[in-house]
Amino acid sequence: MKKKKNIDKLFKERFKNFEANPSPDIWNKIQAKLKEKDDRKVIPLWIKLGGVAALFALIFTIGNSLLNAPLNKIKAPIVNENPAKINSESYNNIIVANNDVIQDEIVSTEDKNEIKTTNEVLIKKPSNTTNNSNGVYSSKITVVSNNKNSRVSKKQAQQHLIQDSKAIIKGQEAVAKGNTNLADKTKDQLINKNSEINKNVEAVAVNENVKDTPENPSSTEKKEVVKEENKKSIFDAINETSEEQVVIAKLDNTPDNRWEVTPNVAPVYYNSLNEGSSIDPSFSDNPKNGELNIAYGIKVSYNLNKRLSMRSGLSNVNLSYSTTGLDLGTGPLAVSTASIEYFSRNNVTIVVDKGALVNQNSDDPFGNITPKSTNGEPLLNQKISYYEMPLELNYTLVNKNFGISVIGGFSTLLLAINEVSVEAGDFNEVLGKASNLSPLSFTTNVGLGLNYSFSKKLMFNIEPMFKYQLNPYTDSSVNFKPYYLGIYSGLSFKF
């Protein structure tokens, strides 16, 4: 029978028990996506480890030459480890005190090791998540419930813990005997940490109170909505899901833009980690000055996830340094410096250590260098230019508008310009090229990336980079360990 019907009602009635089955292969697709996600989680871990390994390799490579003082190596661990132990034990005491408040009579544990471990969990949380008092609160619950399970008297447990603390503090005192400053420092740290814990406990208490209050306004709001629209409200649900969305967004590690192109330019400073000369061993102790030059190029990054990116590119690096404390002379090619490949085949300008020409023996077959008078201090300049192809990993530490990252990796260097020249006052001559430079060499790179995002697509970068050359010379006897420092700046375009 025909009757007038509101269109809303018509649809509502018909869709009331509506249920439909999707095609059977949908589950397979979901399963595949879930697996894909799992796989993705595994790959970045390996890449991260690879990055860390690269950084360690670099640290060990340069470590030998930088960290020659053995005393530092011994001192450092003592300072770091012992306060931690003492602090842990003192936290245990605090926790026992807390338990006193929470439980009236019985505080306990099956054995003291167990309470130690559970308490350690609690200790870590406050120091890591000072703002997240809920985390602390839940941990506290764990400790308390553990205690309830196995009943040993409170005094016993306390005694164990106090004894432990004493024992370890004694041990600590013994270690720190020779160094009273160290002991003082430890005590200070203890006090600081204790007050931090107390703060956290207070914060928990406050938060517990605060936690309850927001529910009331939302429920009154709920009632109002029901009155107004005569429909059930889902505000709470929406709030809940939007909170969840935020969490998911944080978990979702897929970057917004995979690719990034960065034209960059950098002042680069070239120098050696030790004394020595790549041109002539007799110049080893001469003063040398690294010079500022320019590197420019383009980098292409591929973002593996929101934190980790891999990058490569091509750049031109110009490096130079000068050696002073020299005298100039002219003489046959035979007496010239072996590692300079002269352009001229006849009499050439020869560079010698200061004073060497005065002392030369006229009977010496090689002693026929005629001193050259110049009106200024002679400088021996070496200019090198490389084409650099880096392969680096960039791990983002701070991923906000202003970002911070660490960079580690390697570069392949192809020798482009190789020039040795002398200048003294108004005299300036290109002698030739260094014969001992490798046409293909490598560097290990480490650096810090600072960036500022103007938009999702555009970012400004500044990257101080340290690059240590692994095999710059064909002759392994050269005792010159060059590195270069560059402050790379550029604009990144993401797509």
Add this chain to the structure above:
Amino acid sequence: MTLEELILNCKNQDLKAQEELYKKFSGILFSVCLKYSPNYHEAEDNLQDAFITIFNRIEQFKGKGSFEGWMKRVTVNTVLQKYRKQRVFNLSNEEQLEEEAVIEIEDNAVPLDFLLKIVQELPDRYRLVFTMYVLDDYTHKEISEIVGISVGTSKSNLARARGILKIKVEDYYKINQLK
């Protein structure tokens, strides 16, 4: 396995539990997707996305309220994210809009398949507003907040959706009466 056990196992990323959960709820959630999507194919895509989200977020379900309700909300949110940004151009603002649309019709004269089809054919925002308000009992205030439109726009979108649906149902009814 009880629902609680199933949820717990899903939280532990147990694939078997996930499959069982899918089997148990895919029918209900697919109906949600069908109502909010423009066609069957996209509804299936949305169902996939919704389940992926559910499995990823299941950790956050704390047992407050019904699990089915929670899954429905996640599904609706997933689908909404896809379609709410698409604009609907109102070309006839001057037109007087009816607050309610009434048609004269026999019970069960129009099959559910047809009703679903014409809902799906609505422009994205009309469809979202109509489904949310009429089929899933959201208020205009809630719709305005979720979809990101004003209450007025929500009401006008609903009225337009009703208008379109009314014409289509009437046409269908007339044609089938003549047969």
